Amino acid sequence: MGLQMFAAILALLFVAIPTSNAWGTEGHYMVCKIAQSYLTSTASNAVLKLLPAGANGDLASECTWADNVRGAYPWSSALHYVDTPDNLCTYDYTRDCHDSSGASGRCVVGAINNYTSQLRTYPSTTYNLTQALMFLSHFMGDVHQPLHVGFTTDAGGNSITVYWYNVKTNLHSVWDTKIIQTSMSNYFGNDMNTMANSIKANITSTQISQWNSCGSSTSACADTFATESIQQACNYAYKDAPNNAYLSDTYYLSRSPVVNTRIAQGAVRLANFLNQIFV
Ligand SMILES: *[C@@H]1O[C@H](CO)[C@@H](O)[C@H](O)[C@H]1NC(C)=O
Ligand SMILES: *[C@@H]1O[C@H](CO)[C@@H](O)[C@H](O)[C@H]1NC(C)=O
Numbered sequence: 001m002g003l004q005m006f007a008a009i010l011a012l013l014f015v016a017i018p019t020s021n022a023w024g025t026e027g028h029y030m031v032c033k034i035a036q037s038y039l040t041s042t043a044s045n046a047v048l049k050l051l052p053a054g055a056n057g058d059l060a061s062e063c064t065w066a067d068n069v070r071g072a073y074p075w076s077s078a079l080h081y082v083d084t085p086d087n088l089c090t091y092d093y094t095r096d097c098h099d100s101s102g103a104s105g106r107c108v109v110g111a112i113n114n115y116t117s118q119l120r121t122y123p124s125t126t127y128n129l130t131q132a133l134m135f136l137s138h139f140m141g142d143v144h145q146p147l148h149v150g151f152t153t154d155a156g157g158n159s160i161t162v163y164w165y166n167v168k169t170n171l172h173s174v175w176d177t178k179i180i181q182t183s184m185s186n187y188f189g190n191d192m193n194t195m196a197n198s199i200k201a202n203i204t205s206t207q208i209s210q211w212n213s214c215g216s217s218t219s220a221c222a223d224t225f226a227t228e229s230i231q232q233a234c235n236y237a238y239k240d241a242p243n244n245a246y247l248s249d250t251y252y253l254s255r256s257p258v259v260n261t262r263i264a265q266g267a268v269r270l271a272n273f274l275n276q277i278f279v
């Protein structure tokens with residue numbers, strides 16, 4: 001093919017790389033499934049009132065809604081992640097929480113703050129609190145996925161090609177879905193509820209109080225979650241996973257406990273936020 005055609009295809013390929021996908025269906029489902037089991041009765045009642053009828057009272061069933069509306073609400077895309085400076089391994093709200101055009105607050109932490117404060121107006125109808133609940137529940141999962149707080153140039157690992165047990169994918173997808181799906185298949189009969197129950201069974205009351213001592217306010221806590229994620233992105237996700245790396249047992253076995261702990265933390269903290277919002 002001609003050079004021009006080649007250049008055009010190359011350009012298309014780059015455009016086709018998503019800036020950042022959300023934590024996969026399974027990760028979001030488990031975060032919300034576990035979180036709902038930790039709600040106070042006041043919070044639980046509010047959540048049941050706000051969930052759409054089709055949810056049948058199950059928060060987990062609505063936790064990927066925010067991904068489904070990315071097409072309909074293009075403004076929401078930037079709210080799923082935050083990009084930090086390459087190789088610094090730190091996160092700073094003022095420096096990093098903006099979209100690609102620089103609009104401040106337009107990142108996953110800004111969105112958590114936004115939907116937390118909207119939900120505090122419950123039961124007012126100023127905002128659509130059904131959407132606020134579905135957004136907050138989703139973004140609490142995203143902020144705990146280490147590569148949703150990744151580096152700017154590689155778009156949180158989206159542009160790093162890797163082979164997962166010889167199948168070509170990218171590093172972001174490994175952390176969104178591949179590690180979780182490998183665990184589900186190896187140990188949990190491919191069942192999200194079985195895996196969620198198993199993650200929950202490991203959570204201790206000491207961990208719950210540690211994880212919820214994250215700062216003096218919900219927004220300070222949201223900053224803490226993002227800081228933890230970029231540190232884990234550097235220590236575990238990017239580590240030993242350069243472009244074209246072949247990742248299998250060594251990477252999987254050392255990273256899957258990290259992923260399971262992030263799911264547990266996301267769940268405990270989502271419940272804690274909702275319990276503080278609905279009092
Ligand atoms: C806050 O929520 C409103 C309503 O969904 C939305 O229009 C706005 O873009 C959100 N901003 C952030 C930073 O989340
Ligand atoms: C709030 O958002 C939900 C989900 O998008 C929608 O079904 C519902 O009609 C909205 N409610 C109002 C009052 O606009």
Ligand SMILES: *[C@@H]1O[C@H](CO)[C@@H](O)[C@H](O)[C@H]1NC(C)=O
Nearest residue numbers: 195198199200202257260261
């Ligand atoms: C629960 O903890 C045990 C002991 O640390 C560990 O072997 C197991 O993999 C954990 N299970 C999950 C689902 O995280």
